[in-house]
Amino acid sequence: MDGKRKIIYLDCFAGISGNMLLGALIDIGAPEELLRAELAKLPVTGYELSITRVDKGGISALYLDVQVDDSGHHHRNLADIVGIIDHSALTPAVKETSKRIFTRLAEVEARVHGVPIDEIHFHEVGAVDSIVDIIGVAWTLDYLGVEQIYASRLHVGSGFVKCCHGLIPVPAPATAELLRGIPFYQGDIAKELVTPTGAAVLATLGEGYGPMPDGFISSQIGYGAGTWELDIPNVLRLYLGEMPADAIQGQIEGQEDKAYLVVEANIDDQNPELYSYIMEKLFDAGALDVWLTPIIMKKGRPATKLSALLMEDCQAKIAEVILEETTSIGMRFYPVTRAVANREFIVVGLPWGDVKVKISSYRGKICNVAPEYEDCRKIAEELGLPLKVIQHLALKEAMSFC
Structure with missing residues (x-):
């Protein structure tokens, strides 16, 4: 397999x-x-x-x-x-x-x-x-x-x-x-x-x-x-x-017992067009999440902070991607813990098709109900209706299950 x-x-x-x-x-x-x-x-x-x-x-x-x-x-x-x-x-x-x-x-x-x-x-x-x-x-x-x-x-x-x-x-x-x-x-x-x-x-x-x-x-x-x-x-x-x-x-659900790290690299001399490619490479190397933050570095220079969440066993691969694919010559790692909500999916039926809905809960209480974007978008485009209307209808239908 x-x-x-x-x-x-x-x-x-x-x-x-x-x-x-x-x-x-x-x-x-x-x-x-x-x-x-x-x-x-x-x-x-x-x-x-x-x-x-x-x-x-x-x-x-x-x-x-x-x-x-x-x-x-x-x-x-x-x-x-x-x-x-x-x-x-x-x-x-x-x-x-x-x-x-x-x-x-x-x-x-x-x-x-x-x-x-x-x-x-x-x-x-x-x-x-x-x-x-x-x-x-x-x-x-x-x-x-x-x-x-x-x-x-x-x-x-x-x-x-x-x-x-x-x-x-x-x-x-x-x-x-x-x-x-x-x-x-x-x-x-x-x-x-x-x-x-x-x-x-x-x-x-x-x-x-x-x-x-x-x-x-x-x-x-x-x-x-x-x-x-x-x-x-x-x-x-x-x-x-x-x-x-x-x-x-x-x-x-709750705080996880696995070891996680966050990596950060401040970059002020790189073509912004490359970031999308770099983010994909970091995900391929095992990153759980990747994000960019605009920052101001020394001498007032605008820059970007590249960050990623990863598990410890991916540290070497992540470092290799950053050093090979960016202009950075160094990075910092620090340990973090995280808490993750309990997640389950249901499918609700609208007159025009089915929509998957993610229901998240934490310590036994529902904390978020979210219709899947792509399902709602497909129906909205087919009907020529505002996307927010389809999302609202799917959310209203899903709430009957909560």
């Missing part, structure tokens, strides 16, 4: 667990027979894997259940699980992904209980069912060639859940730790909808959270079923598709 990445987008309107994710991955094409053969490479016994198609609120989904007999119940620490993985015949990539997820879980459990990581016993997380879920997810992602994972805000549920320490509030402490930096909401369903295993996969492998990434085109949809019978379908909806390789996504 030249110029494109294969990604999955997880719609977690009913939460996420390890078996829900694994069921959804099988539903989009990971072969059950090969999965069973891979799991058989583990030095783990005492379980039976059941995969059945069920109906959840009218949605057909795959329910994956690991039934463990008495010999399969063990309290394992991280070293035990790493040993199981390392001594298996799994591929290096699957081993590495699995160990990363389990290590993230161990780190969180150690933080919650205030003990060193090597003293943590995973209890149910270290049981056979969770080993199967995590290693099964790692294998199916590798088999399907998935390069990145994105997810919606997570519906975690509410109320209390019973564990070996008694009743604890939802989300459970380990889950809450894993969800640091990941947007979630509780809703009014009194169940634990996000498990530590599901949270660990996203905390370890997730790239961004919010609506579907810009440029993502889905090709398949799968559903993995959860255990509960709820007022909503207890399923995880998984979209498999592609996204342009140069699309840059961070966490969609």
Whole structure:
């Protein structure tokens, strides 16, 4: 797939667990027979894997259940699980992904209980069912060639859940730790909808959270079923598709945790005709935004400040473009943080055609509703009406959805 990445987008309107994710991955094409053969490479016994198609609120989904007999119940620490993985015949990539997820879980459990990581016993997380879920997810992602994972805000549920320490509030402490930096909401369903295993996969492998990434085109949809019978379908909806390789996504809402820079160069001796070309070259080199500012330099000379927003890994390419394509002989970089609104698109129907509308929200509140310029322009030109009239009509129609 030249110029494109294969990604999955997880719609977690009913939460996420390890078996829900694994069921959804099988539903989009990971072969059950090969999965069973891979799991058989583990030095783990005492379980039976059941995969059945069920109906959840009218949605057909795959329910994956690991039934463990008495010999399969063990309290394992991280070293035990790493040993199981390392001594298996799994591929290096699957081993590495699995160990990363389990290590993230161990780190969180150690933080919650205030003990060193090597003293943590995973209890149910270290049981056979969770080993199967995590290693099964790692294998199916590798088999399907998935390069990145994105997810919606997570519906975690509410109320209390019973564990070996008694009743604890939802989300459970380990889950809450894993969800640091990941947007979630509780809703009014009194169940634990996000498990530590599901949270660990996203905390370890997730790239961004919010609506579907810009440029993502889905090709398949799968559903993995959860255990509960709820007022909503207890399923995880998984979209498999592609996204342009140069699309840059961070966490969609709130302050992002990626490292960003701004570069500036003051230029007073360059032909202004070149700026459009230079801006295009900077975007090609990975700039997220490029802008020009008129300034006055020493001795009262009018000049232009060339600025760009970029991620750290593009710094060398950006510097090369500025030095090669402008008359500047130097530039300055400084770190910045940014906050990005949650964005989603709807399509409204006008009598003369459809208009795409972008709805932006921040911390649960709508902050902007904007009809797409090109859609409105096309209708305005065809009808011979003012563009602002079409934009107003599209905005009025869109507000009924907000």
